[in-house]
Amino acid sequence: MDAMSQLRRQLHEHTAYLRKEGFLDDQFEQLQKLQDENSPDFVVEVVSIFFEDSEKLLNNMARALEQKIVDFKQVDAHVHQFKGSSASIGAMRVKNVCIEFRNYCEAQNVEELFGCRCFRCIQKLQYEYALLKNQLEYLFRVEQQIRAAGG
Amino acid sequence: MDGNFLVSRRMIDGFDVSSSDSDEAHVLAVDDSLVDRKVIERLLKISSFKVTAVDSGRRALQFLGLDEEKSASVGFDGLKVDLIITDYCMPGMTGYELLKKIKESSTFREIPVVIMSSENVLARIDRCLEEGAEDFIVKPVKLSDVKRLKDYMMREDGVGSENRGGINKRKLQDCCDLSSSEPSNSSSPSSSSSESPSRSPPSSSSPPSIPTPLDSPIRRLKMTTTDLID
Numbered sequence: 001m002d003a004m005s006q007l008r009r010q011l012h013e014h015t016a017y018l019r020k021e022g023f024l025d026d027q028f029e030q031l032q033k034l035q036d037e038n039s040p041d042f043v044v045e046v047v048s049i050f051f052e053d054s055e056k057l058l059n060n061m062a063r064a065l066e067q068k069i070v071d072f073k074q075v076d077a078h079v080h081q082f083k084g085s086s087a088s089i090g091a092m093r094v095k096n097v098c099i100e101f102r103n104y105c106e107a108q109n110v111e112e113l114f115g116c117r118c119f120r121c122i123q124k125l126q127y128e129y130a131l132l133k134n135q136l137e138y139l140f141r142v143e144q145q146i147r148a149a150g151g
Numbered sequence: 152m153d154g155n156f157l158v159s160r161r162m163i164d165g166f167d168v169s170s171s172d173s174d175e176a177h178v179l180a181v182d183d184s185l186v187d188r189k190v191i192e193r194l195l196k197i198s199s200f201k202v203t204a205v206d207s208g209r210r211a212l213q214f215l216g217l218d219e220e221k222s223a224s225v226g227f228d229g230l231k232v233d234l235i236i237t238d239y240c241m242p243g244m245t246g247y248e249l250l251k252k253i254k255e256s257s258t259f260r261e262i263p264v265v266i267m268s269s270e271n272v273l274a275r276i277d278r279c280l281e282e283g284a285e286d287f288i289v290k291p292v293k294l295s296d297v298k299r300l301k302d303y304m305m306r307e308d309g310v311g312s313e314n315r316g317g318i319n320k321r322k323l324q325d326c327c328d329l330s331s332s333e334p335s336n337s338s339s340p341s342s343s344s345s346e347s348p349s350r351s352p353p354s355s356s357s358p359p360s361i362p363t364p365l366d367s368p369i370r371r372l373k374m375t376t377t378d379l380i381d
Contacts, residue, residue, distance in 0.1 A: 027291045034193045034294070042193055050186050080240070084269045085186040088291045 004149055011142045018139070021093075023132055028090030044140055050089050054129055057082045061122055075118065076105035082125070091132055097125045176304050177201040177230060181211045181237035181249065182267070187290070191236065191267075194297040203230070208244030208252075211235065217256055232262055233304050236288075239268035239275065247279060254283045263303040267292055 018024045035042040061078045064071060083098035101121040108115035178200045182188045188204045195202045205211050212218040215232065235253065239246040246266050254260045263285040268275065276287045285303045288296045 027293075030291070030293050031190070034190075034197055036197075039193060039197075046186060046189050046193075049189055053184075053186055080269075081184065084240075084290065085184055087269060088184070088186050088190055090291075 004146070004151055007142060007146045007149065008151070011139070011146065014135075014139055014142065018135055023091070023093055023135055025090045025092040027087065031089060044143075046089060047136055047140075050085055050091075051133060053085055054082060057085075058122075058126055058129065061125075065119060065122060070115070070118075072105045072108050072115065072118070076102055079105060079125075094125065094128050094132055097121065097128050101125060175199050175201045176233040176301070177203070178300070179211060179214060179232045179235045180204045181206075181208060181235065181241070181246065183207060183238065183241040187238065187267075187292075191292060191297075194292060194294060195236075195300075198294070198297045198300070200297075200300075201230075203232075208237070208241060208246070208249035211237065211249055212244075212252060215253075215256075215259055217252065217259065232259075234263050234265065234300060236265045236267060236300070238290075239266050239279070240270075247275075247282065250279060250282050250284055265300065265303065 015024075019028075031043050031046060057078050061075055061082075064075045064078065079098050079101045083095055083102065086092075086094040086098060101118065101124075104114045104117040104121055108118060178195050180188065180191045180195065180202055182191060182204070183206050185206075188206065192202050192204050203214060205214060209218060235249075237246040237249055244252075246268070250264050250266065253262060253264055260283075264283065265286045265288060266279045266284045267288045267290050269290040271289045279287055286299070
């Protein structure tokens with residue numbers, strides 16, 4: 001199998017893996033459909049914006065949770081935004097942690113335990129986000145190689 | 152602020168306007184999320200719309216010339232807006248508040264307004280539709296959602312006035328899009344979180360008529376198994 005076919009197979013298999021493991025859902029495929037000769041880097045561009053946005057939001061969340069008196073509404077607002085943007089690019093696992101996180105934010109006034117869960121949630125979120133970022137960057141590298149090789 | 156400008160665009164008074172064929176309908180997209188703005192812009196362009204994307208209700212009103220405090224200094228007569236698509240949850244002015252302001256304006260009330268939201272809360276959908284929104288799209292927005300926008304288009308050739316009958320015809324033909332069920336009713340089988348519109352038979356079997364405010368408007372509720380609280 002020549003190098004190009006190998007690269008293509010790598011790309012195909014990795015994308016399938018990401019779908020299967022739930023890192024990405026149908027919405028990612030929607031984005032890929034929007035990429036064409038007129039907008040050949042569309043997916044990378046959107047995902048780059050998503051990365052920048054996400055890192056800001058995660059920082060904001062972390063800072064809000066570090067306050068002596070935590071404003072959970074504020075935390076929730078950041079998580080809500082993160083949930084929205086992750087849904088928009090098809091980042092399913094990240095989105096699901098956001099949903100869980102929001103549930104705890106909303107419930108924390110009912111029981112303190114849920115407030116504690118929020119702290120665990122942000123760690124989970126940071127973890128899932130880091131995983132996803134890694135995976136997508138790998139995917140984009142393979143695509144780059146294919147393009148560089150004339151594909 | 153959105154600093155994402157392509158070379159092919161031109162800047163008019165700080166608004167980023169894509170220039171293309173003047174036969175294309177012009178959509179004003181409003182969303183505070185940069186990611187979503189990028190996506191909706193592409194969805195619209197690929198569906199052959201001209202797009203102006205702004206990041207707040209306030210900026211949208213400024214673009215239209217409706218902001219009492221600050222109006223765009225350049226007249227926008229040549230860039231008539233044929234449809235407004237706006238996010239619901241935005242800081243400052245919500246999409247709902249923007250919708251109200253537009254419907255209160257004698258100049259702009261005829262422009263169809265479509266609301267987007269990540270939360271499919273029935274009360275919210277009802278409120279928007281009652282206030283005059285043409286449709287309510289649950290995010291994430293897909294290509295099929297955007298292709299439907301053509302049905303709501305306001306064009307000078309009078310398509311706008313034909314839309315009323317057209318919407319109702321489509322309502323009866325396309326019963327898959329009709330939904331009157333609560334979000335919690337739906338449960339899709341275990342699979343990835345791909346959404347499916349909830350299906351129910353048309354609530355009315357009467358012949359096509361001009362929709363009145365009491366007619367149940369078109370709704371599209373996308374159900375996901377992962378949304379627990381909304």
